[in-house]
Each structure stands twice: as C-alpha cells, then as structure tokens.
Amino acid sequence: MAASVLDLIAYQFVLFVILDNYTVAAITGAVVGGVTNFLINRFWAFPPTARSLKVQGLMYVLASGAVYVGFQACLMFLIEILHMNEHWAWFPAQLVAWVGVSYPLFRFYVFARPG
Numbered sequence: 001m002a003a004s005v006l007d008l009i010a011y012q013f014v015l016f017v018i019l020d021n022y023t024v025a026a027i028t029g030a031v032v033g034g035v036t037n038f039l040i041n042r043f044w045a046f047p048p049t050a051r052s053l054k055v056q057g058l059m060y061v062l063a064s065g066a067v068y069v070g071f072q073a074c075l076m077f078l079i080e081i082l083h084m085n086e087h088w089a090w091f092p093a094q095l096v097a098w099v100g101v102s103y104p105l106f107r108f109y110v111f112a113r114p115g
Helices: 002-018 022-045 053-081 090-110
Strands: none
Touching (some): 002 022, 022 053
C-alpha cells in the first residue's frame, strides 16, 4: 500500500506539475513505487530467502518490467479506447496490474523461497 501511495503521488505530480504525459508519469511512479515496494517486500513482507540482494534485485527488475507493461497496457486501454480521464485511469489500471501481474510474480517468483 505504501508503495502504491508513493507511485500515485509521483504519477499525479508529473501529470499536474512537470509534464502532461501519462507514459512519463507512469514510468516515474513505477520507479518510485518499485524501489519502495522492493525494500518493504525484501525486509518485511515476505520471509527471508537465501538469494543475495543482487540476484533478488535483478529478479525484481525483470518482474517489474512485466508489471509495468501490464499497467501501461491498462492505462492505454482506459485512456485511448475508453476515453477515461488520465488522472482517474491510474486507479483501475493499478488494481488490474497488481492483481493480475504484480502480486503473483512477486509472491511466487521474486520473493519465494528457492525450490
């Protein structure tokens, strides 16, 4: 939740203050939220694994790329096809990306105990 809040703040900040471009806003939010999410998951949310920080970080970056693609696809669909406001589109796109991509990848791949 903390990572998503920071992601939302960064996304909205870029749209309102810096550049009216939802793709740039999504990338910025993804980086801010991603770093926060990794640290919280690695050190608090999931049980420790034997993986090194470097290996798990690389796995996280790869999984985050998939999450970003899912999120961006949802944003594009909502904004370009359904003509939803780009500020409001973040919420449903984030939910779909989290339920369908983020949680399963992080829980069962990145932060799972090595088999």
